[in-house]
Amino acid sequence: MMSIYENVIEDFHLLHPKLKQRYRITPENAFRGKGVMSEISGGSFVTRLLCRAGTIFRCFFPERGRDIPFTIENKIWLTKKNTPVAEWNRTFFFPDKRRHFDAVMIYDEKRGEIIDFFGHPPILISSLYFKAEANGSLSIISVKQWFPLFGKKIPLPKCFYGFSVVNESYDEEKGCFTIDVHVKNQIAGTLFLYKGTFQEAGEDND
Structure with missing residues (x-):
């Protein structure tokens, strides 16, 4: 079975081999990792x-800090x-x-395209654009966003968007x-950002 990400990542062949492996997740092949966020910051009061x-x-949180295990x-x-559903569970300690x-x-x-449902139950829906970069990294950018209401998707005005830019690479x-995430709004500026490193669970941490 082909991963849903292989269907949408533009120039998938350019990805670093470790990223190819990471995004070839199927029902028989999950990915589990652990690492440290060197920085979690951003957002007004x-x-x-x-x-x-x-x-x-279980989606979004007010805490900020440095060197946060996850x-x-x-x-x-x-x-x-x-229909394949990709589940993403991230825990910050x-x-x-x-x-x-x-x-x-x-x-x-x-x-x-990939549609991302944030939260359980979802409180935000976003379409995502995936692209493999020439340096082997992966860029993910949010495109359109909706608010879920009574089983329907209500389009959000762009002024309410939380535009996200994500870059994953392998060092x-x-x-x-490595992971670098920046979420911002046209009016409020940076809402949230984090960056850090992680390894696949079971790999040597030395």
């Missing part, structure tokens, strides 16, 4: 208050109609709190994946 509400949905789990499961940033992604065959010298 009001933004952080809104993020606090997101903790109810784990990530990516796995695929099939619906009754055999702050000194006095454990926070989550969970989502599920599906492949929209008609649009040929050969350090033997680890």
